[in-house]
Amino acid sequence: MNFFRIAVALLVPAVFLAGHAVARDEGRYADSPLKPWFDSLKSGKGPCCSDADGSVVADVDWQSKDGHYRVRLWGQWIDIPDDAVITEPNRAGRTMVWPMWGTVGISIRCFLPGSMT
Template sequence: MAIATFRMIPLVVVAAMIGVPVAARDDGRYANSPLKGWFESLHSKAGGPCCANADGTALDEVDWDTRSGHYRVRLQGEWIEVPDDTVITEPNRAGRTMVWSYYVNGRAVIRCFMPGSMT
C-alpha cells in the first residue's frame, strides 16, 4: 500500500499545479511604443496604476457598450459592469477601447477601463 501512495504523489503534484493561478505581467510587446510612458502613467480613481501587472486588452466595439449610464465589457463571454472609479477620464491617445483586468477565483475584476469611440 505504501508503494501505491508513492505512485500517487506525482499525480497529486501535477493536479495541484494545474489549479495554481498565474500572475500576469507586462510581457514587453509594447516596449518600443512611443505611447509606453503614457500607458505606464495611467491611474484610475480606484487606485493603483493600470499597467501595474498586465498590458491592457484592446476591445472590439461589439465587446463594450453602455447600459443605464455605466460602461460594461465582455470578457471571456461574460458581460461585466465597469465600476465608475476604474474609468480613465483623460483623452484616449491610443484611440482604441482598452480594459485592464485581473482574475479572482476565475472571475474578471476591472482594474482600469478607457473608452474609445463608439462609431
C-alpha cells in the same frame, strides 16, 4: 486518501495564482511614443500597468448605458466598476480593458473607453 491528495494538488496552484494579473510585456512596445502615457495610466483601483498588459476591446464588445460601462470578455458581460474607469482623454483611441483573475472570477482594474467609431 487519494481524493485528498488530488484536491491539494489542484488547490495549491490555484491559491498561488489567485489575484495575479497575467502580464505580457515582452518589450515589443518599448519604442512606442505612447508607452510613457500607458505606463502612467491609473484608475481609482490603482496603476493599470502598460499597453501590453491591457486588452483591446472591439466596439461590439463594450457598452455604455446610464453612465456605466460593461464589457464582454470570454463570452460573458462584466460590469465595469465606476472606480475602474480612466477619465482622462484616450490618446490611443481604442477601447482597452485591464482584467484581473482572482478567487471570485474576473474583475476589472482599469477600463479606457474608446470612441465607438
